[in-house]
Amino acid sequence: MATEKDNPGEPLWARLERPAPAPRQTLSPQRVATAAVKIADAEGLDAVTMRRLATELGVAPMAPYRYVSGKDDLLELMVNHVYDDLRLPGNLGWRETMRALALQTRKLLLRHVWLAQLPPTAMLSLTPNRMAIAEKALSALEGLGLDADAMMSVFRAVDAYVHGAMTYEIAVQNLMRQQGWSDGGKLRSELAPQMIWHMQTGRYPTFQHYLSTATRKDDARWQFETGLDYVLDGIVAGLDI
Amino acid sequence: MATEKDNPGEPLWARLERPAPAPRQTLSPQRVATAAVKIADAEGLDAVTMRRLATELGVAPMAPYRYVSGKDDLLELMVNHVYDDLRLPGNLGWRETMRALALQTRKLLLRHVWLAQLPPTAMLSLTPNRMAIAEKALSALEGLGLDADAMMSVFRAVDAYVHGAMTYEIAVQNLMRQQGWSDGGKLRSELAPQMIWHMQTGRYPTFQHYLSTATRKDDARWQFETGLDYVLDGIVAGLDI
DNA sequence: CCTCCGCTGTGTACAACGTATTGGTGAGAT
DNA sequence: ATCTCACCAATACGTTGTACACAGCGGAGG
Incomplete structure (x- = not known):
């Protein structure tokens, strides 16, 4: 019963840094993260549901909880995962x-x-x-x-x-x-009923001037x-x- | 289910048991907005649920939907409501x-x-x-x-x-x-197990230098x-x- | 070889949420 | 006096996050 759950204060990353517990598992933080990111990229963040994630991974709904303590943890894992792609060149001013x-x-x-x-x-x-x-x-x-x-x-x-x-x-x-x-042109001219309506009130002359004369909208x-x-x-x- | 009104012999008490007759026009966008903002200010945005809002207003869960088309609408209403307090002085550079x-x-x-x-x-x-x-x-x-x-x-x-x-x-x-x-001092020194852990890895010397020498943290x-x-x-x- | 243990994933369950729908009630127009 | 419709109530459904108890299995100790 001495699982990491007994130490709730320990950050997710501390757990991940320790040598992989067992090479035999079907799930891993990596697989969880990539699956979640894939869903979010394809269908938006709202589609990222614990159940949907489990389905994507082909496991039971509660299975991912072995690797993330909850949805917040999952989001952190996703963030970390994608930020791996951001590389800063060195040796620049x-x-x-x-x-x-x-x-x-x-x-x-x-x-x-x-x-x-x-x-x-x-x-x-x-x-x-x-x-x-x-x-x-x-x-x-x-x-x-x-x-x-x-x-x-x-x-x-x-x-x-x-x-x-x-x-x-x-x-x-x-x-x-x-x-x-x-x-974008269509956006501005036809989109937001909101914007149209606001402009029709005539209360925003400066804004309207921007909309009609700006060239880099x-x-x-x-x-x-x-x-x-x-x-x-x-x-x-x-x-x- | 027939209402008590259908029964002319209904005792007064039965009618009094029912929730108060409730004067009409109890709700308005204003009241909805202020109540929602009050909840959010006091208990955070997560506490703003349609049910909680209705309770705060003393009304049935679905009642606010007469004034906002859904939760998104409610949030917009709240935003507009509080931005009413933001006044820009005129006549400045x-x-x-x-x-x-x-x-x-x-x-x-x-x-x-x-x-x-x-x-x-x-x-x-x-x-x-x-x-x-x-x-x-x-x-x-x-x-x-x-x-x-x-x-x-x-x-x-x-x-x-x-x-x-x-x-x-x-x-x-x-x-x-x-x-x-x-x-804040306690925050930095004791708070985030996250931060502590990261610093213990020794991988972020510049960051650590900031934490130990900055005076305006x-x-x-x-x-x-x-x-x-x-x-x-x-x-x-x-x-x- | 068997036996036990602990990690891993399963199954079931529950409370809370957003909201569709339907129904009753009273205020103002006819 | 009646009609009508804006207002609010009541109930219900599907989905969500997650608690909890359990099952299978791989490796250590006998």
Whole structure:
């Protein structure tokens, strides 16, 4: 009866780090994670149900609980799993490293849009792969004469911008996909009954002016990089580096 | 089942046993919204279930559906309701307006921490009060010689940073509260078994250095404003305004 | 060889959720 | 006085996360 359940405080990762208990099992954290990610990628996060996951793995509904203590654990495992694909190039200056961090994160979130729908606890859980990325990014900020607080402020500013921007970008993308529109122009002109209605009230002249004269409304990448450059330029200006 | 009304000899007591006659028009979108917000503020977003809401309103479980078409609608209603408290001062320069937008949003999210846990669709839904804020913020960017795309890029950069930063800040705060620690120092030194474990691996020297030498780890406001200044400075630098 | 033990996956069960549906009741229009 | 319909009640269904007890089987000790 001395299972890991007796030590609830022990983090998931501690368990995973210990040598694999038995090479004979049909299930493994790896298999659980890949199956869950596959479901989420294909059908969205809502489709990731413990039962659905078990079905995907060809086991009984309760079987995955041997490897994850609950759904929260599962989400953390999924996050860690996909962040394994995010690799930061080394040997770059701090700015290029931060830029790469941002662009790579964007790519990852676009490949796994469900990452932007996670409950915040799972979103910023301290999984090994995420820790490794943070470590690498922080270390690129050493040797610039910054104190620890300043270094972290840089990392966090970039990270905050990226997540905020991607939450928005992905929400718009989801909205479009869910409505069956693939093209952004149609989105703006025909989509949101919401938006139409708001505009008809005539209460938002500046907004309306934007809608009718802007030319990069659909260039998500330009929008992302423009904002990112603001952040990076501001770091240069604020810290004189 | 025939009602008691069909039985003329029904004693008074029988009728009194039944739930109070209930005056008509007990519900309204306003009452629904305030009740839901009250629950979320007091017990977190998870406590906001349709049944709980109905109980709070003293009404049958399905009653609120007369005013909101489902739970998504309810969340939108809640968002709009609390954003009514966010007022942007007019007659300020663009930078002070953006700054006020950020600080006021932070205050709002700290007062209603569940705002940071909303599913993204509800988070950026186009509710009237949110539209009004966007309109006001955008109009503060007019007359600077910016085209529509640039104006929107400024607004979105600030907004993205704010939401990303607050997601993080609130997640940390939730973590602390949920563990019963009120003080940040304890948090870092004793909290997350996760963090402890990660540090014990010795794989994150830069991170560890931060933890041991930083002095503003608990100064959430400083962190927020520092990052915000990066963004604003970067806008100045990037757009030359 | 047999026997026991502990890890692994199974089966069943339950409470809580969102919400479809149907029914009764009273306020205002006719 | 009657009709009508907005309002709320009552009940029920399907799905979810997960607690709990049990079965099969591989390797250690005799």
